Amino acid sequence: MLEFTEISCPYCGETQSIDVDTSAGDQSYWQDCQVCCCPILCDLVIDNRGAYQLLTRRDDD
Numbered sequence: 001m002l003e004f005t006e007i008s009c010p011y012c013g014e015t016q017s018i019d020v021d022t023s024a025g026d027q028s029y030w031q032d033c034q035v036c037c038c039p040i041l042c043d044l045v046i047d048n049r050g051a052y053q054l055l056t057r058r059d060d061d
C-alpha cells in the first residue's frame with residue numbers, strides 16, 4: 001500500500017512529501033531530494049501493528 005508522508009531533507013532542510021510502500025516490509029532505499037537533488041537514505045521501519053516510521057539520513061552520517 002502506498003502512503004504519503006512528509007520528510008525534511010537532511011541536507012537542505014526542505015520539507016517534501018514522498019510516497020512509501022508499506023506493504024513491502026522494512027526497507028532502505030535512496031530518495032533524491034526534490035529541492036537540492038542530494039541522495040537521502042530512507043529507512044522504512046514497520047512495526048507489528050502496521051504503523052510505519054520513516055527515518056532519513058545523510059549519505060555521510
Ligand SMILES: [Zn+2]
Nearest residue numbers: 009012033036
Ligand atoms: Zn534537499
